[in-house]
Amino acid sequence: MALLEVVNVSKVFPGVRALDDVSFTLQPGEVHALVGENGAGKSTLIKVLTGVYQPDGGELRYCDEPVSFATPMDAQRSGISTIYQEVNLVPLMSVAHNLFLGREPRNRFGLLDENRMNREAAEILGPYGVTTDVRRQLGTLALGAQQMVALARAVMIDARVVIMDEPTSSLEPREVETLFGVIRDLHARGIGIIYVSHRLDELYQICDAVTILRDGRLVHTGQLAELERLRLVSLMLGRDASQVRKEGATAFEADQHEGTGGAPVLRATNLRSRHKLHDISFDVKPGEVVGLGGLLGAGRSETIKAVGGAYPLDGGEIEVDGRHLKRHSTVQAVKAGIAIQPEDRKAEGIVAGLSVRENIALAVLPRMARMGLVSDAKIDEIVDVYMKRLRIKASSPHQAVGDLSGGNQQKVLLARLLATQPKVLLLDEPTRGIDVGAKVEVQTLIDELAAEGLGVVLVSSDAEELIEGAHRVVVLRDGVVVGMLTGAEVTTEDLLATIAAAAPEDKDEQ
Template sequence: MARDILLEMKGIVKNFPGVRALKGVDFSVARGEVHALMGENGAGKSTLIKALTGIYTKDEGTIRFDGREINPRSTLEAQKEGISTIYQELNLSPFQTVYENMFLGREPRNSFGMVDRKTMIQESLRILGELGIHVDVTKPLLSYGTAVQQMVAIARAVSVDAKLVIMDEPTSSLDTKEVEVLFGVIRKLKAKGIAVIFISHRLDEIFEICEHVTILKDGALAGEMRVADIDQLQLISYMIGGEAKQLERTKGDYELQSAPEVARMTDIQQGMRLNGIGIDIKKGEVLGLAGLLGSGRSELAKVLFGAMQPDEGEVFWMDKQVHFKSPKDSIDLGIGFCTEDRKVEGIIPHLSVKENMTIALLPQISKMGVVSSKQQNKIVEEYIDRLKIKTPSPNQAIRNLSGGNQQKVLLARWLCMNPKLVIMDEPTRGIDVGAKAEIEALIQELAGQGISVLMISSELAELERNCDRVVVMREGRNLGELCGLEINQDAIMSIIASAGGELEKGGRLQ
């Protein structure tokens, strides 16, 4: 059956200073189709979407949508054409309420021309409720975590009357259950004849929900096919332009019984989120924290880093009790922390790659307040090379890097400090398969050098491949531990499930 083409982009070119981001890309999507857009970090996926929706002006090329040529100059104009987009960096307004965010730029008015708040509140509750999200819509958006914010963005995008809904990495901050909710939404859209462009680095998602895939490589088209016609390794080969290797498990039997302990936390209580949990981390160990969103993993990490003070409980570092008042105290002892929320707690957008990477290191490489730029440059070049960070120069403002490359700069920030323990909260979020293999290899290399890693990940396969031991958390408690070869996805899931059925709806999201 011939595809009924809804969107046809032809010969799209986009240049940035020093970067040819799109080199004449053709891309088409049929009505009612779920179409994956794939490619390595920096391949040009987000740029193609932004050229379509008017955030960037394309240098060359044409766009036909629903039978005629269009040239939207803003997201709002694109929306009027029937294209609704969730961008990779959420363009929500954190200080406004949830319901205001749902209606940003299209607030309903009453007959006096006033913004109709009552309707906004009712409609927001209804639309979010349909997605299984139960939150207080009159609270500011920032009172909720990234997952809820992501769901609000999704709800907003699907609530407008659209023919095409674009999702640029919608699942990167969602856990397995929420991804299922989102997939339910996508299936509903499809049933209504609405097309979806779906961007994700998680291959299993592509195979579950998409029927067509377009692959970009270095700003050019590398392939276009039906998902049913390829397998995961072939897809990766198209993305990296060479033979793909499956990611492999790096750990065998648990061998660290006698290794010295680096850090220990006992009976930690913190607000509503941590309820008496304790963990210990050994030298050279990769310790994983598993659990659904809201299980307290990030909070536990923040307590260890000194970014949050426990109400009760003790923290030990090298067998001595410590009271970290702020991250400065823990950094001084050799702890690094790669945050999960790169936008809020991580990058400083207007500063360069170089500055973002070395910001925590500066005190170490300066003498009387003067930074040794020679040393700084050497370190920066080393990590750009090691993590294959795609940037025209170390002086590029970090906000101009693709999402995955920003994440690599953040990792480098802590790795270049020669830490004794690195906490990594979702370290491979938004990172492409090739880079993921490199980052995982790097984690093992660190462990081999005796550096301990505390790794939080929603991707259970990632924990299975990399961890010596996994602590499964729920509601701020330790539900159980798995060591060495015991660690696998099913074992983790069954520990979570055994702790008593469904979690309260919505509660887990906050």
């Protein structure tokens, strides 16, 4: 008898079909991997399972009975616990109080039995590797220790199903091994585990089965041991590596790229950041598009944010036109000629309530100011130039950016970056969430900018877009450079093979 079943479930949001007739089965004692790139539907499925969302079609079955969870608390009371990537506990409360929150032990007078709670908390947390004083505030612990407290809390409520969302993202290697030990114990006790991760080595180490989602649809489910890594990556990205090959080195003609030689306009050397980046090195020449490939969680976004001064570094060097950036900050990066387009244009890029004109002008106002004043005529001139150059479709420069299509919003953001006259352009998923026509326009624009001598770093989860748009591809996995594709190696087949390759034996020493 299956422990948990999702039967032909669909979930629709305005303009988006987040889940489309998805089925999923979890057996007792099974560790079941749930994988897929951003937008695949993993988070939506988890929220349906835990009562955050109600399905618009299909049904849930729990212990062979139809169920409907109105709230996450309903799901938790039924024995379904979730451990999220971001610890959702109370940092100002003690470790013990967090562990027993909502079910604190009471004495015979109905009062909180503090001594008993602290004693039992220490006993419970021991097997999880948390040996700290349980009276300490949770927020004073390292993030990995907080994650283990969250895991212990999830398990101790007599859970029959535990959902783990990227549980190792903030753990040290020692803590990862402790987590795997806990998972094996849960497995032996017949508790079902849904394990969400993009780290293939982890999946093949601890998971029994796998379900792959892409664009809200089920594309594969079955035993993980029967699925080769290369095939798994191909299914996630929607490309058949055995049938797709790209002739030549780049999307440009070879002779077009030969003129882009010379010294690198950007050089990143041994970039390091705790947990995320491990000695990342690459360079970009003028007129060159360098792709950063890898699965979600590989460290692609962190790498370009680090180069742009928006992500903390523990070590490494960044050079622009041969000059070292003495201080690691966004201000210094912008002054040096680095412009970055973030992955989430709505949260980190455009200001939806401002006009097209105001959004484009934001980045150049400091440079254009004279005695604290800015010429409206000069702003209008710059805005007009970039609206025409990028073919931004708006009723006027004064139209609110939030009223534009996704593709035109992306162009407005690019216009703002280009108005700073950068030497290096860092693009994180520049075509995500826009229609096919706008996608082609943005890709063409990137080609044109590179042809004009701009150095471009391109992050994309679309393997085809990366291969067709980049001259070279730096492949990352778990914050480590695992390959560099150049020339005839820049093919979808080689990219997927490099991503799927087994980790080197010395990975833990990185």
